[in-house]
Amino acid sequence: MIKIVCVGKIKESFYKEAIAEYVKRISKYQKLTIVELPDFDYDKVKTIYEEEKLIVNNLDKKDYIISLCIEGKKVDSKTFSNLLTDSFTTKSNITFVIGGSYGLGEKVKQMSDLKLSFSDLTFPHQLFRVILLEQIYRGFKIINNESYHK
Amino acid sequence: MIKIVCVGKIKESFYKEAIAEYVKRISKYQKLTIVELPDFDYDKVKTIYEEEKLIVNNLDKKDYIISLCIEGKKVDSKTFSNLLTDSFTTKSNITFVIGGSYGLGEKVKQMSDLKLSFSDLTFPHQLFRVILLEQIYRGFKIINNESYHK
Numbered sequence: 650m651i652k653i654v655c656v657g658k659i660k661e662s663f664y665k666e667a668i669a670e671y672v673k674r675i676s677k678y679q680k681l682t683i684v685e686l687p688d689f690d691y692d693k694v695k696t697i698y699e700e701e702k703l704i705v706n707n708l709d710k711k712d713y714i715i716s717l718c719i720e721g722k723k724v725d726s727k728t729f730s731n732l733l734t735d736s737f738t739t740k741s742n743i744t745f746v747i748g749g750s751y752g753l754g755e756k757v758k759q760m761s762d763l764k765l766s767f768s769d770l771t772f773p774h775q776l777f778r779v780i781l782l783e784q785i786y787r788g789f790k791i792i793n794n795e796s797y798h799k
Numbered sequence: 800m801i802k803i804v805c806v807g808k809i810k811e812s813f814y815k816e817a818i819a820e821y822v823k824r825i826s827k828y829q830k831l832t833i834v835e836l837p838d839f840d841y842d843k844v845k846t847i848y849e850e851e852k853l854i855v856n857n858l859d860k861k862d863y864i865i866s867l868c869i870e871g872k873k874v875d876s877k878t879f880s881n882l883l884t885d886s887f888t889t890k891s892n893i894t895f896v897i898g899g900s901y902g903l904g905e906k907v908k909q910m911s912d913l914k915l916s917f918s919d920l921t922f923p924h925q926l927f928r929v930i931l932l933e934q935i936y937r938g939f940k941i942i943n944n945e946s947y948h949k
Contacts, residue, residue: 661820663813663816663817664817666812666813666816667813667814723918723919725921726920726921767918767920768918769874769875770874770875770879770918770934771875771876772934773933776933779926779929780922780926783922783926784920787921
């Protein structure tokens with residue numbers, strides 16, 4: 650099973666539809682659940698602290714935990730697909746963690762088996778969720794040798 | 800003016816809506832036009848060759864031409880916003896070029912003033928167009944010191 654733990658509501662309808670579409674496509678390959686936690690609007694330190702408490706409550710050390718953060722390792726799509734395969738050979742669940750506007754707290758990073766960075770650019774969390782889901786879907790297409798250009 | 804020269808139609812309605820939304824938001828800061836060229840479905844060499852011919856016809860050497868390709872330079876969002884500012888101080892137009900599934904031909908790369916890479920990951924061209932537009936919009940928000948978290 651794949652679990653995505655993320656912060657903040659999706660407001661734009663087009664992002665909601667994009668997310669629903671990729672969740673549907675991924676469901677052919679793996680069970681996927683999205684745990685959407687509330688975001689906070691305090692200063693940076695307090696926001697990260699409050700969000701971290703909720704994120705940690707939704708992490709299970711038995712899972713392979715992959716955090717998305719700017720200082721993480723950069724991979725290409727083929728390597729990302731290998732990561733999916735490798736994780737599932739040792740663990741039955743993969744959990745991806747996407748932080749809020751201010752990023753992830755240290756505790757979440759320490760609990761992670763792997764930190765990944767998709768880009769040096771900053772993306773809105775709504776768009777980032779689409780990017781991650783598309784990449785997971787692409788990963789399964791690569792694993793299964795299925796063509797996928799679009 | 801900003802021009803985006805890109806290859807392939809947008810099929811998914813949610814991507815169409817996302818693109819329309821960011822085009823609308825960017826229009827408060829700069830005139831933006833999207834030149835959407837047909838894609839081809841030959842082998843890699845012929846596809847790149849045919850797409851390149853059309854792309855080159857839509858490039859103007861007077862513009863500041865930025866090509867998006869995997870071997871390009873990686874920048875963060877702040878540096879990307881500086882690029883927008885710097886380009887407009889020397890040229891009146893910026894042209895971004897997004898290739899098709901097989902990437903850009905050498906001629907387009909040689910005509911470019913700058914090559915940028917947003918990620919080591921491969922994205923579908925439809926999603927990539929959203930990512931570029933969002934980053935241009937974010938760039939203008941940064942330039943104008945406007946808050947933008949979402």
